[in-house]
Structure formats: C-alpha cells, structure tokens
Amino acid sequence: MTGRHAARVQITIWSEGSRSGPKNRALLQADSRHDLPHSEKTLAKHLQAAGYLTALVGKWHLGDADHYPETHGFDVNIGGTHWGAPHSFWWPYCGTGRFGSEFRYVPHLEFGKPGEYLTDRLTDEAINVIDNAGDKPFFLYFAHHAPHTPIEAKPADVSYFAAKLKPELRHQNADYAAMIKSFDESVGRVLARLKERKLDRNTVVIFTSDNGGYIGIDRQIGQNIPVTNNLPLRSGKGSCYEGGIRVPMTIRWPGLTAANAVCQEPIIMMDLFPTLLNAAGVKLPNDIELDGVDLSPLLKNPSAKLNREALYFHYPHYYATTTPVSAVRAGHWKLLEYFEDNHVELYNLADDLGEANDLAQQNPEKAESLKAQLQTWRQKVGARLPSPNPNFQPNRKPNS
Numbered sequence: 001m002t003g004r005h006a007a008r009v010q011i012t013i014w015s016e017g018s019r020s021g022p023k024n025r026a027l028l029q030a031d032s033r034h035d036l037p038h039s040e041k042t043l044a045k046h047l048q049a050a051g052y053l054t055a056l057v058g059k060w061h062l063g064d065a066d067h068y069p070e071t072h073g074f075d076v077n078i079g080g081t082h083w084g085a086p087h088s089f090w091w092p093y094c095g096t097g098r099f100g101s102e103f104r105y106v107p108h109l110e111f112g113k114p115g116e117y118l119t120d121r122l123t124d125e126a127i128n129v130i131d132n133a134g135d136k137p138f139f140l141y142f143a144h145h146a147p148h149t150p151i152e153a154k155p156a157d158v159s160y161f162a163a164k165l166k167p168e169l170r171h172q173n174a175d176y177a178a179m180i181k182s183f184d185e186s187v188g189r190v191l192a193r194l195k196e197r198k199l200d201r202n203t204v205v206i207f208t209s210d211n212g213g214y215i216g217i218d219r220q221i222g223q224n225i226p227v228t229n230n231l232p233l234r235s236g237k238g239s240c241y242e243g244g245i246r247v248p249m250t251i252r253w254p255g256l257t258a259a260n261a262v263c264q265e266p267i268i269m270m271d272l273f274p275t276l277l278n279a280a281g282v283k284l285p286n287d288i289e290l291d292g293v294d295l296s297p298l299l300k301n302p303s304a305k306l307n308r309e310a311l312y313f314h315y316p317h318y319y320a321t322t323t324p325v326s327a328v329r330a331g332h333w334k335l336l337e338y339f340e341d342n343h344v345e346l347y348n349l350a351d352d353l354g355e356a357n358d359l360a361q362q363n364p365e366k367a368e369s370l371k372a373q374l375q376t377w378r379q380k381v382g383a384r385l386p387s388p389n390p391n392f393q394p395n396r397k398p399n400s
Contacts, residue, residue, distance in 0.1 A: 001042040001062070001072070003273025003292040007314040007383035009033070009040060014061060014084050022318050024396055026340045027386035029324065030316035035063030038071060041285060043273050045073025047139045050282045055129040056080045058122050058143035074141075078108045078125045086145050089152040089179075091116035098150060098220055117154060119146045119179070123186040127193045137280075142190070146183045151218045151227055153178030170229050201254050204279065206272065209247040212236045216320055234355040238319030240327040240336055241355050245313055253279075256299045263302035266329065268311050271295050291381075312377050316386045324386045328374040335360075335370035339386050344371055 006012050012032045021029030036042075044054040053076070056069040060080030069077040087095045087104040091112035094105035109121055126142045157178035165174060187207065194200040213228035215236035230236050230243035237244055249267065251257055270292030274284055278294050297304045310330040316339065317324055324339040332350035337343075346360040346367045360367040378385075 001036065001044070001273075002040045003043070003270050003290045004040070004288070005270060005291040005312065005314075005381055007312070007378065008289070008291060008381040009036070010382070010384060011036065011062075012314060012384070013317045015063060015082055016084065017317065023389070023391065024393070025318055025323075026389055026392050026394075027318075027324055028389045029318060030384040030386045032317075032384070035067035036072065038067070040072075041288075042072045043276060044069070044139060044141065046277055046282050046285075047280060048073045048075065050280055051137065052280070053129075053133045053136050053138040054141075055138065056141045056143065057126045057129060058141075059084065059145055059148075060143070076129060078129075079106045079122060080143075081105075081107065085148050085150070086118060088150065089118040089146070090114075091118075091121070093118055117182065119144060119182040119186055123189050126186075126190055130190075130193055130197065130199070139276075144183060144186065147176055147179040147228075149214065149218045149227070150221050151175045151179065151223060152221065153182065157181050170231055172225050172229075173223070173227055175223070176228050203254070204276070205252045207248065207250040208269070210269070212239070212242075212244040212247060215243070232354045235321050237321065238315070239321040240313045240315055240325045241321075242349070242353065244321065245327075251295075251299060253299055256296070258302070261302045263298050265298055265302075265304070265306055266311055267295060267298070267306070268292070310373065310377075312374065314378065314383050316384060326374055326378065326383070328370055328377070330370060330373070333366060333370060335367060335374060337371055337374055346370070 002009055010033050012030060015034045018032035018034050048054045054074045055076035055078070056074045057078045058080065060069050060077070061082065061084040064082050069080045083104055086093050086106050087098050091109070091114065093109060094103065096103045106118070109125070112121060122144060126140060129138065129140055151173070153175050158174050161174035161177040165172060171177065191200070191205065194203050194205070212233065213230050213236050215226050215228065215230065217223055217225065218227055228236070233241070233243035233246055235241040235243040270290070271294070273292045274290060275295040277284055278296065284290065293306055293308055298306065310328050313327040315322065315325055325336055327334065327336045329349070332348050334347045334349055336345045344360050344367055345358045346363060347355045347357065348359060
C-alpha cells in the first residue's frame with residue numbers, strides 16, 4: 001500500500017497481535033502500530049488523485065474504523081474491516097464463537113441467501129466494480145479472504161478432492177484444495193469479464209499472495225491435519241524461512257509482458273507501488289523514502305537484473321512457526337538472525353532451497369558480513385526490536 005517496508009512503517013504484526021504479545025517468553029515483542037497512519041499516502045490515494053476509481057473488495061486489516069480504506073484513498077470499500085478473517089465463509093458471514101465472544105461480520109454483503117459462498121460473493125462484487133467504472137480508469141484491490149481460516153469449502157468440491165487423496169501425496173487437506181478451486185474460479189471470472197468488456201488489452205492484472213501457506217491445524221472446524229504444506233520450502237506462514245516469505249507473483253501486462261515468460265529475479269511486495277504509479281503516469285513522492293523499485297525492466301526483459309543489493313525481512317514477534325527474527329537475502333545467500341539467543345543461520349538458496357544446511361559455521365565471514373548488513377539496514381529504517389522479559393521463567397512451558 002505504501003511502497004515502504006513494514007519495519008519502516010512500524011507495522012510488523014497484524015493489528016490484534018500488536019496489542020498484546022506473550023508474557024511468558026524470553027522476549028517481549030517489539031511495539032507495532034495498530035493502524036496504518038494517515039501520514040502514509042497509499043497507492044490508492046495517489047491513483048484516486050490521478051482520476052482513478054479506487055476500490056477494495058475483501059480484506060483490509062490495516063486499522064480501526066478511523067483508518068478504514070475510505071480514509072486511505074478508496075472510493076469503494078466492500079467487506080474491508082479491522083478484522084483479519086471472517087467468522088464464516090457462508091452467508092450471512094457473521095456470528096460469534098470462533099473468535100471468542102466477539103461478533104464478526106463482513107459489511108456490504110447484504111441480501112445474500114443461504115448457501116452463498118464468500119469467495120463467490122466477493123467476486124460478484126469485484127465484477128460489479130469493473131462494470132460500474134464505465135469509461136473511468138480503475139484500481140481494484142481484490143483481497144480474497146480465501147484460503148485463510150476458517151477452512152470451509154463447498155461440499156461437492158471437498159468430495160471431489162477427497163476422492164483424489166492418496167497416502168503418498170504431499171497435500172492431504174481436501175477442504176483447502178476445494179477453497180483454492182473456488183479461488184481459481186474467481187480469477188477466471190474476473191479475467192473473463194475484463195475480456196467481455198474489452199478491457200483485457202489495457203488492464204494490468206497482478207496475482208500474488210501476502211505470505212506462505214499456513215501449516216497449522218484448524219481445530220475449530222474439527223480438522224486434525226495441517227491446512228497445507230509448503231515443501232520443498234521450509235516452514236510456513238509467520239516464518240522468515242522460504243515457506244513463509246516466498247510467494248507466487250504472476251503479472252499480465254498487455255504490451256509489456258511476454259506470455260509464459262518466467263523471471264528469476266527476486267522481488268518484494270513494496271515494488272508494486274512505484275511500478276504501478278509509474279505505469280499510471282503518477283509522479284513518485286519525493287518527500288519520503290521508498291523501499292520498492294520499479295519492476296518495468298523485468299517485465300520488458302525477464303532476464304534483466306534490478307539495481308538492488310538485498311531484500312530484508314523483519315518479524316520481531318512470536319508465532320507458532322518462529323521466535324522473533326530478521327532476515328536478509330543477497331543474491332543466493334540468505335541469513336536469519338534470531339533475537340532470543342542472537343544466533344544466526346546461513347543458507348545458499350541456489351543449492352539448498354529447503355534451507356536444510358546451515359552454513360554459518362562453515363562460512364563465518366559471509367555470515368558476519370550479512371549480519372552486519374542486516375543490522376545496518378535495521379538502524380537505517382528505524383526497525384523496532386523486542387526487549388528482554390524481566391519476568392521470564394525459563395522452566396515454564398512457553399506458548400505463542
């Protein structure tokens with residue numbers, strides 16, 4: 001949304017998680033803003049000023065009502081709230097119990113009917129935005145809740161995938177597969193409407209994910225198997241291993257990208273901010289420090305390289321998959337620095353994509369160099385760090 005790193009904006013965990021971290025771990029989590037501050041001018045606000053219709057359909061999760069999408073440059077907000085997940089994927093998408101006594105709902109999805117599925121309904125709304133834009137250029141931020149928990153899917157689709165399960169398969173969750181099927185159908189419907197409206201030739205379409213797959217268990221709906229599996233990548237959502245941070249990115253840009261081209265250059269989500277503003281002819285802000293870079297050279301030539309020394313990641317919090325950690329990737333080298341005991345891990349992703357062989361002891365010079373580079377970056381962006389917990393009892397069983 002801002003082209004700036006989460007550590008620089010000081011939002012390094014979701015809003016609910018920012019309010020209180022665990023009190024029985026070795027560290028107290030770093031402070032994190034609860035809301036995206038209005039001092040940050042979002043991609044939507046820039047495009048809105050340039051005459052675009054701007055719309056969010058789906059998930060927001062960047063602040064309370066005073067920081068909802070409408071306050072950050074979106075003309076239309078369908079479904080966006082401060083919550084990170086719906087109570088249910090079935091209409092009316094509301095209720096209590098899953099997240100304690102709190103009543104959750106997905107606004108502006110009235111007049112549905114029993115059996116209506118959230119992924120389908122959000123797609124209806126996204127298509128409605130495209131239709132109502134008319135001749136006006138539009139920016140549609142379509143943020144599906146799927147395949148976030150609760151892991152709920154159409155029974156017929158679940159049965160279809162359940163019939164395909166075999167013990168030797170890496171993936172064993174038919175409900176999750178069924179959620180992905182509905183998601184895929186949504187993408188197809190949006191592309192089809194663009195083509196039907198003859199907008200496919202001048203509309204940039206970007207498909208991506210915000211984090212790696214969740215490898216925990218959704219016990220609240222009675223499942224006892226992991227939601228998904230990120231192999232050959234290590235770990236998953238919440239982690240700074242590749243299973244947590246390496247995500248898909250597919251871009252269709254008529255007249256710029258070649259069909260079926262594959263680019264191996266690492267990029268990061270902040271890059272979309274300058275890329276899309278440049279595409280719209282909007283001048284980049286010169287009063288703030290951006291962390292993203294324009295991806296146009298890669299889109300024109302997939303074998304091109306970006307003028308960037310490294311990618312950085314910072315998660316000074318606890319999660320089921322990790323303790324507080326920072327990471328840096330420079331070329332094929334990647335270093336993780338854990339804050340509880342200050343140990344580092346070093347991997348060569350070219351030879352070890354699954355991060356199974358820690359090379360920190362074998363290559364101390366490279367490890368020390370990347371650690372210094374990571375620490376310099378943290379100081380530069382003002383990254384907040386966890387602090388020692390004065391009440392920590394080492395013999396007490398921890399939780400996240």
